[in-house]
Amino acid sequence: MANPELGTKRVCPTTGRKFYDLNKDPIVSPYTGEAFPRTVFEPQAKAGRPAAVEPDDTAPDTAGAEVVSLDDVEAAEEKAEDADDEADINAGEADDTFLEEEVEGDDDVSDLIDGDIEDDEEI
Known part of the structure; x- marks a missing residue:
């Protein structure tokens, strides 16, 4: 159950986030700092609602x-x-702009791992 000292739970008209009004008037949103009169949060009276629209x-x-x-x-x-998928497939085959050529050679990198490793740290 909510603590009565916190007041009523309200919804900020600007952000839509919930907060307690701390029983203050005007009600100040903690998210935007805007002050709203209590009438903004009061439900509309039935007399103020528009009449129902009759079906045509x-x-x-x-x-x-x-x-x-x-x-x-x-x-x-x-x-x-x-058709879109076909166009995408055909465009992918013709456009090799960003593909690098493969270099033939030795893929052995063990000499990089076993080689001399120098410390780059400064003391």
């Missing part, structure tokens, strides 16, 4: 609309994705 019984005008099945849309999307 008239049908929408679909005279010039094109009807397309979902299967056709999915097939078109798959075809476009396949």
Whole structure:
């Protein structure tokens, strides 16, 4: 249970983070330092709420609309994705700009490990 000395838990209107109001008026957000009157945190009265919107019984005008099945849309999307994948594959084969040529030679690095190791530390 919350400590009554801390006041009521509030939500900062700016950051959306929760804090206790410490029973102060105006309420000061610890995150932004902004002071808000208590009315900002009070729930709206029912009289101040807008009336519910009644549903419109008239049908929408679909005279010039094109009807397309979902299967056709999915097939078109798959075809476009396949074309993009094909373009990516072909672009990768033709573009060797950043690839280095392999150097033929000895891959033995044991002489680097067993060689003389000098201390680079300064004393």
